[in-house]
Amino acid sequence: MWLFYLERTLYMLYIYFISMREVIAKLPMDIILHIIPYTYQLQNKVLLTDIKSYTETKTLLSNDYYNYWIIEMQYAEEGYEDKYWLLNDIFVYANNDNPTMYGYDEHFYNIFKRNPFLQSNQDIDRYILNLEKKDVCSQINIFLGMLTPEQRNELLVKFV
Numbered sequence: 001m002w003l004f005y006l007e008r009t010l011y012m013l014y015i016y017f018i019s020m021r022e023v024i025a026k027l028p029m030d031i032i033l034h035i036i037p038y039t040y041q042l043q044n045k046v047l048l049t050d051i052k053s054y055t056e057t058k059t060l061l062s063n064d065y066y067n068y069w070i071i072e073m074q075y076a077e078e079g080y081e082d083k084y085w086l087l088n089d090i091f092v093y094a095n096n097d098n099p100t101m102y103g104y105d106e107h108f109y110n111i112f113k114r115n116p117f118l119q120s121n122q123d124i125d126r127y128i129l130n131l132e133k134k135d136v137c138s139q140i141n142i143f144l145g146m147l148t149p150e151q152r153n154e155l156l157v158k159f160v
Helices: 002-025 029-039 045-072 081-094 106-112 121-131 136-146 149-159
Strands: none
Touching: 045 081, 045 136, 045 149, 081 106, 081 136, 081 149, 106 121
């Protein structure tokens, strides 16, 4: 099963690089010459680990929830049933298994305090109200982006 995910991820990366090559080929040469030096700069290892963790976690969770809710449970006519269950489970993880109708747990607030613009619980409450107006895929992306690689691993262990 892991081999399937690895092959799919490698294929997606191959398609990404092919499409990036096409986009870059359309740029004027002076812009390309300005961009190229940035591609040779080393990036922060912590940041690269975070990006890799985000991508792997999102792929694994998306595939797993799609296979269960859409393929096995046959909720295809519902549309985004797998995404809604994934978002629900992310909320469950973030709020330490406490229902959100009773409010948010300190663990939940600490996740969002990684954002330097969200340092008070009131700011986070307002942010969550606005976040819930976004489409489910955006909510999942934002939530997963706020987690640390360790928290993403905990999420995988808990729900996959």
